[in-house]
Amino acid sequence: MTQLPEQTERKLGLVIDLDTCVGCHACVISCKGWNTENYGAPLSDQDPYGADPSGTFLNRVHSYEVQPEAGPAQLIHFPKSCLHCEDAPCVTVCPTGASYKRVEDGIVLVNESDCIGCGLCAWSCPYGARELDAAAGVMKKCTLCVDRIYNDNLPEEDRIPSCVRTCPAGARHFGDLGDPDSDVSQLVAERGGMDLMPEQGTKPVNKYLPPRPKDTLNDETNILAPLLAPVEQTDGFLGWLDKALEKL
Amino acid sequence: MHPAPSVIAFTTLSGLGFGLLFWLGLGYPNVTGWVAFVLFAIAYLMAVGGLLASTFHLGRPERFLKAFSQWRSSWLSREGICAVAGLIVMAIYGAGLVFLGTSWPLLGAIGAVLSLLTVFTTSMIYAQLKTVARWHTRLTPALFLSLSIAGGALLAGQVAMATALLVLAGIIQMVWWLQGDKAFAQSGTNMATATGLGSIGTVRAFEPPHTGNNYLLNEFVYVVGRKHATKLRMISLVLMIGLPVLLLLAPFAHLFALLAVLSHLIGVIISRWLFFAQAEHVVGLYYGKR
Ligand code: SF4
Ligand code: SF4
Numbered sequence: 001m002t003q004l005p006e007q008t009e010r011k012l013g014l015v016i017d018l019d020t021c022v023g024c025h026a027c028v029i030s031c032k033g034w035n036t037e038n039y040g041a042p043l044s045d046q047d048p049y050g051a052d053p054s055g056t057f058l059n060r061v062h063s064y065e066v067q068p069e070a071g072p073a074q075l076i077h078f079p080k081s082c083l084h085c086e087d088a089p090c091v092t093v094c095p096t097g098a099s100y101k102r103v104e105d106g107i108v109l110v111n112e113s114d115c116i117g118c119g120l121c122a123w124s125c126p127y128g129a130r131e132l133d134a135a136a137g138v139m140k141k142c143t144l145c146v147d148r149i150y151n152d153n154l155p156e157e158d159r160i161p162s163c164v165r166t167c168p169a170g171a172r173h174f175g176d177l178g179d180p181d182s183d184v185s186q187l188v189a190e191r192g193g194m195d196l197m198p199e200q201g202t203k204p205v206n207k208y209l210p211p212r213p214k215d216t217l218n219d220e221t222n223i224l225a226p227l228l229a230p231v232e233q234t235d236g237f238l239g240w241l242d243k244a245l246e247k248l
Numbered sequence: 249m250h251p252a253p254s255v256i257a258f259t260t261l262s263g264l265g266f267g268l269l270f271w272l273g274l275g276y277p278n279v280t281g282w283v284a285f286v287l288f289a290i291a292y293l294m295a296v297g298g299l300l301a302s303t304f305h306l307g308r309p310e311r312f313l314k315a316f317s318q319w320r321s322s323w324l325s326r327e328g329i330c331a332v333a334g335l336i337v338m339a340i341y342g343a344g345l346v347f348l349g350t351s352w353p354l355l356g357a358i359g360a361v362l363s364l365l366t367v368f369t370t371s372m373i374y375a376q377l378k379t380v381a382r383w384h385t386r387l388t389p390a391l392f393l394s395l396s397i398a399g400g401a402l403l404a405g406q407v408a409m410a411t412a413l414l415v416l417a418g419i420i421q422m423v424w425w426l427q428g429d430k431a432f433a434q435s436g437t438n439m440a441t442a443t444g445l446g447s448i449g450t451v452r453a454f455e456p457p458h459t460g461n462n463y464l465l466n467e468f469v470y471v472v473g474r475k476h477a478t479k480l481r482m483i484s485l486v487l488m489i490g491l492p493v494l495l496l497l498a499p500f501a502h503l504f505a506l507l508a509v510l511s512h513l514i515g516v517i518i519s520r521w522l523f524f525a526q527a528e529h530v531v532g533l534y535y536g537k538r
């Protein structure tokens with residue numbers, strides 16, 4: 001049913017730390033691996049070893065350069081997957097009922113056997129979180145690894161999303177953002193977690209932690225300065241060399 | 249947005265087809281027998297042809313029946329229901345005219361309303377999308393409806409109506425273009441809000457997630473041919489509105505009427521191509537392409 005639930009019992013989601021993400025793309029690979037080998041249609045690739053490779057991914061890492069008014073530019077790596085929005089436009093536009101938001105935990109999923117691959121849900125998502133799989137003809141999106149987080153066959157430490165489990169920098173956190181006492185909610189409160197494109201009115205569950213303020217570099221400090229300064233010695237070997245060269 | 253030929257064909261043909269059905273349902277022209285048969289056949293070829301074309305862009309067209317289920321929330325679902333209901337009602341009404349020579353005006357009026365609702369629901373599929381500022385305006389349904397009714401009047405041979413409605417559609421089209429050019433900037437969504445990094449400084453896309461292409465770039469970040477947009481707008485306006493109006497004002501001749509219809513059709517196709525090709529989806533911001 002593509003009407004959104006009034007409210008969900010929990011709001012499971014991710015908190016992504018833009019301060020610690022090192023841009024290694026490990027989460028991209030582990031997400032693709034887990035979601036190709038497990039639930040649903042595999043994430044296909046087209047022409048993977050040819051001249052024009054492309055493929056379906058549920059999580060992609062962008063990199064942005066931010067230039068403050070003063071001081072050096074900063075490079076920020078920016079992982080992006082479905083934000084499991086509370087007011088998810090992708091759910092209400094779906095004509096078949098394939099897209100839905102779960103009442104029990106707020107996860108936004110696609111029932112692939114109902115999807116006609118019209119693509120309208122991807123059009124309605126501001127974040128580019130949905131991709132139509134070219135081989136299967138159905139819409140793919142982040143499942144919040146619903147087949148891991150409740151999976152009793154996995155050891156307890158693995159019952160978190162694959163991307164979170166994999167991240168070597170600890171930049172991805174998973175938990176209930178509807179519970180103000182949860183670790184993730186605390187983290188969001190402490191670090192000023194933010195919404196992406198709040199003006200689109202989607203009310204994303206996933207939050208992004210902004211980069212911490214950088215140390216200020218003293219403008220005078222220039223590590224190359226000593227090497228670039230003109231030679232002004234008038235005594236010693238360099239002084240002699242200077243004069244000798246002058247005379248030539 | 250990617251201007252998929254199937255979607256352009258769909259919106260153009262079904263818009264005209266349902267426009268013609270609208271006039272036929274109201275009894276303009278009031279015809280029976282063979283003449284009615286030919287007019288209804290043209291309308292159904294266009295409306296049904298357009299709907300069939302729209303299934304070509306589905307990933308799993310064999311499941312299309314499921315698309316009628318979510319009318320409570322989905323404009324696409326509502327469109328499917330209106331289209332099928334309209335086609336069925338108008339088929340019964342048309343059968344009365346063609347085979348029995350009798351007109352059931354109430355049925356025709358219901359069919360006319362359903363035909364217009366189909367065009368309206370089509371336009372709402374686009375107008376509802378907040379992600380595409382150019383489309384997210386009340387002018388989008390106004391544009392689709394005015395073009396559909398004007399084109400329908402042209403096909404139905406309602407010269408005076410067609411002339412007036414074409415001029416109206418032309419005005420709405422121009423306003424829609426001018427508004428649309430400002431819409432993205434006015435929407436308040438930009439690199440700063442997309443990344444949330446605007447408070448630090450000016451954000452620039454440094455490196456895309458992949459060196460290759462992907463679905464998102466193909467579907468949403470279409471930029472080819474934008475540089476010719478102004479010229480194409482002029483061509484579209486001349487073919488869609490200008491030439492047909494001139495031909496309608498000229499003394500009536502069957503050749504002129506046919507030329508007017510063809511010119512209008514090509515003009516609408518160009519306008520629809522621009523409708524998609526010029527539409528900027530906010531996801532382009534993440535790729536630094538806006
Ligand atoms: S991020 Fe996109 S796909 Fe995910 S819930 Fe929000 S609108 Fe839907
Ligand atoms: S692509 Fe599938 S999930 Fe998305 S709106 Fe269409 S039918 Fe629904």
Ligand code: SF4
Binds near residue numbers: 030141143144162
């Ligand atoms: S939660 Fe699972 S599906 Fe979603 S981005 Fe992470 S690994 Fe991929």
